[in-house]
Structures are given as structure tokens and as C-alpha cells.
Amino acid sequence: MFTESRRLRDELRTTHARIAALEAERNDYLRKDRRAGVLTLDAFREAAAAALRGSQRRGEPAALVLVDIDGFKALNGRRGAKAGDEALAAVASRLRELVRGGDVLGRTGADELAVVMPGANLAGARGVAERLVAILEQTGPVTVSAGIAVDGGTGQLDGLMADASAILERARIAGGGRVGAPGRQPSVEPSRGAIGALALALSERDRGTGEHAEQVVALAGAVARRLNLDGEDVERIAAAALLHDIGKVAIPDSILSKPGALNDEEWSVMREHSVIGERILRAVPGLGPVARMVRHGHENFDGSGYPDGLRGDEIPLGSRIVLACDAFDAMTSERPYREAMSQADAIAELEAKSGTQFDPRVVAALVGYLVDRTPVDYAARTAA
Structure with missing residues (x-):
């Protein structure tokens, strides 16, 4: 009889402990924001x-x-x-x-x-x-x-x-x-003057690069607006477009101004410009998000780009926009070692690499803008 009573008391204590644990778990669950x-x-x-x-x-x-x-x-x-x-x-x-x-x-x-x-x-x-x-x-x-x-x-x-x-x-x-923080006024948004000064430094280093950047800015802004981004995002993307090549100020003239195609060793040096660009921009208060876009400006949508091999949505949207706009302007600009492509051929190249090098949404927005801007070129392309 005594043994049975003790067993029942032990079971009762165990049950109470379990109930208390469940109640504590429930209370903890209710105290936590699930999101x-x-x-x-x-x-x-x-x-x-x-x-x-x-x-x-x-x-x-x-x-x-x-x-x-x-x-x-x-x-x-x-x-x-x-x-x-x-x-x-x-x-x-x-x-x-x-x-x-x-x-x-x-x-x-x-x-x-x-x-x-x-x-x-x-x-x-x-x-x-x-x-x-x-x-x-x-x-x-x-x-x-x-x-x-x-x-x-x-x-x-x-x-x-x-x-x-x-x-x-x-x-x-x-x-x-x-x-x-108390007693410390947060630094203001970097002035347009600071961004402009960096762009001027790039232009003085390489006039062609500066002119190219201005064209990419116009295209990137148009694409960002077509994707319904808000004003702040559009401004940041425009800044990234303007400064996407800022790291080239550290690239030797022998590589930057070479009239022909680069060899493997030269490409290895050239590929450093996006990381260098990020370091330069992070030194400017408030340009952290722009610096990140510049670092990833050569990441391909399928993960085959550099410097970090990001893919898809891992790549900042601004970087994906600048990449496509940069490529289009480069293709339609004359170079010492090749003639400029027609707009129709450049659009065909963008569409061919949609989903591999370029974000399909960005390509669609860029092509839509180009077609609306110059429908004659697109009509000629489709007729061909």
C-alpha cells in the first residue's frame, strides 16, 4: 500500500512538472514575435x-x-x-x-x-x-x-x-x-559634389570611361523607373552607374589604354577594379549601398561572374541593372579594336544572354525602354 501511494505521488509530481514545462513553453511562444x-x-x-x-x-x-x-x-x-x-x-x-x-x-x-x-x-x-x-x-x-x-x-x-x-x-x-548617437549629429547624405568630384577624377583619368559612364547613368535610371523603384533607389542606382568604373583609376595605363584585347594576366588585373571601386566608395560617408553595387557590378545572373560568384537575387538589383546597361552601351560604342554594334544587334545579344549573364527582368525593362525610345531600330531588327 505504501509503495503504491509513493508511486502515485511520483507520477503526480512528474505530471505537474510536465504541465509546468508546457506552460513555460507556451508562455515563451506567446512572448516571441514569430516573424x-x-x-x-x-x-x-x-x-x-x-x-x-x-x-x-x-x-x-x-x-x-x-x-x-x-x-x-x-x-x-x-x-x-x-x-x-x-x-x-x-x-x-x-x-x-x-x-x-x-x-x-x-x-x-x-x-x-x-x-x-x-x-x-x-x-x-x-x-x-x-x-x-x-x-x-x-x-x-x-x-x-x-x-x-x-x-x-x-x-x-x-x-x-x-x-x-x-x-x-x-x-x-x-x-x-x-x-x-547623443552629442553626435549623423553625417549628411554625401553631396552631389562629392559624387561629381569622383566622376570628374575618373573622366580625367580616361575621357572615354567618363563619357561611357554618363550614358550608363541615363539607361540605368530609365530601367530603374520602369521597374517601379522608389526615388531613393533610383538615385543610388544612378550613382552606382556613374561610378561603376571608379576603380579603374588604379589600373595601369598600359592595360586601361591598350588598343587591342587584353591577355589573361591583364584581365586578372582589370578584374580587380570592382573591388578597388568598392574600397574607394566606402571611404565616402553614406555611400555604403552604392559601394556594394559597384563591387558586384560584374556578377552574372547564373553565378559565373566576379568577384564573389553571386547569382540571381543574391546580386544587388542595382548591380544587375548597371551590368546590362553597361554592356549595351559598350556594345553600341566604337572601340579601337572593333566597330560599334547596331542597336538591333546589341538588343539581340542582351536577349541571348538573358538568364545567364543578365537578369531577365532587367533585360525586359531595358529592351522595352530602347524600343519605346527608338522604335525604328527595333522594327528593322524584327524585319531582318
Whole structure:
């Protein structure tokens, strides 16, 4: 009888433990935002407030980093809610990799994440935010802006959120893709003068390259608008088109001005220009997204390009646009070693390499623009 009673008590304790575990799992599930994989707003506020109170009791500093996805509304409008959810999840995943175990990370808005960092000062919070911005500039799929606020000993979450939000707004107004912090005004969007100066330097280095860039800008802008990209994206793509060959300033004249075809060794040197171009542009505040487009300006849609062998949607859309427009202008321009192609033949070449070298959507948009602009050439081509 005693043995049976003990067995029943053990079973009851086991059942209670299982119920408690299931309840804890359920509560944890309800506290997590399913899209971002971080705490929901309510759960974040509860955990963040507790963390701030703990820092206050210990006399430690604390900081809050507020992160906002640049152009999120336009991304949802252009590619749908699924793309927005994927971008949010990607940013949250990157941020989770950067924060510490005791930090509190949550989703505080449709395109906004926040992390409370107990024990962290301004420098520590800024380091996390700047690494996040840099990583996303290089890897995508989106860029972010961040605002930092530091607790002055009050332990009040609402005050920190308000301060960080105001600083974040200044970062967004300055052009996005940057970090704002107390006592530090975010750098403004690079002036047209800075971009123009780089373009002038390229033109002075090689007049033909500069003129070619201007033609690519016109084509790339037209294609971007046909793909219904927003104004900010069109401007960035135009900048990438203007500066896509900026790395050639470091290429020796013997290669850059060679009248004939390049040999394998010379091509190896020439292929470095996209990486060099990226390094040059990353030195200009706010040009990170443009630098990324320039780096990948010779990636082919099927993965056979360089420098990283990206394929399909892994390649920034701006890079895919510039590649096709660059190729078309090159084909229809006279070179010392060959005559210029007709527009009809160049269009045929674009279509032949659609899906291999070029993005089919980009080719369709570019051909559509060219046909609308000069229908006579297209009619001659189809008649032939």
C-alpha cells in the first residue's frame, strides 16, 4: 500500500512538472514575435524595464539601441509583405549575433527593433550599432539606421525610447544607413559634389570611361523607373552607374589604354577594379549601398561572374541593372579594336544572354525602354 501511494505521488509530481514545462513553453511562444524571432513589444517592455532597474540598483550604465529598416514601406509595396518579413527576420538574426546574452532584444514596430544593453556605455552600444550597419551594407538584403540613447540613472524605458527615436529620426533624415548617437549629429547624405568630384577624377583619368559612364547613368535610371523603384533607389542606382568604373583609376595605363584585347594576366588585373571601386566608395560617408553595387557590378545572373560568384537575387538589383546597361552601351560604342554594334544587334545579344549573364527582368525593362525610345531600330531588327 505504501509503495503504491509513493508511486502515485511520483507520477503526480512528474505530471505537474510536465504541465509546468508546457506552460513555460507556451508562455515563451506567446512572448516571441514569430516573424522576427525576438520578444514581442509587451514582452520586451517588461524584460527591458526589469533590466534597467537592475542596472540602476547596481549603479551601472545602460544603453538602448533602436534599429529601423531603411525604405521598409517601399520594400513592402514593391515586393510584398513576405519580402518585408524576410528582411525583418534577417536584420533580427544579425542583431542577435551581435548582442550579449544578458541584453534584451525585441520588436518595437513594423520595421523597428530595439535592444536594451544593461551595463553598456555609449561606446559599447555604438560598436554594436555600427557593426550591424556595416554588415548589412555589405551583405544585405536591406540597410538600416540606428539611434542610441544612454540611461542617465533614471532607469526609465519610455524616456530612453523617446531619446533614441529622436536620434534615429535624424539619422533617417540624413539619408539612412548610419548610426546616430547623443552629442553626435549623423553625417549628411554625401553631396552631389562629392559624387561629381569622383566622376570628374575618373573622366580625367580616361575621357572615354567618363563619357561611357554618363550614358550608363541615363539607361540605368530609365530601367530603374520602369521597374517601379522608389526615388531613393533610383538615385543610388544612378550613382552606382556613374561610378561603376571608379576603380579603374588604379589600373595601369598600359592595360586601361591598350588598343587591342587584353591577355589573361591583364584581365586578372582589370578584374580587380570592382573591388578597388568598392574600397574607394566606402571611404565616402553614406555611400555604403552604392559601394556594394559597384563591387558586384560584374556578377552574372547564373553565378559565373566576379568577384564573389553571386547569382540571381543574391546580386544587388542595382548591380544587375548597371551590368546590362553597361554592356549595351559598350556594345553600341566604337572601340579601337572593333566597330560599334547596331542597336538591333546589341538588343539581340542582351536577349541571348538573358538568364545567364543578365537578369531577365532587367533585360525586359531595358529592351522595352530602347524600343519605346527608338522604335525604328527595333522594327528593322524584327524585319531582318
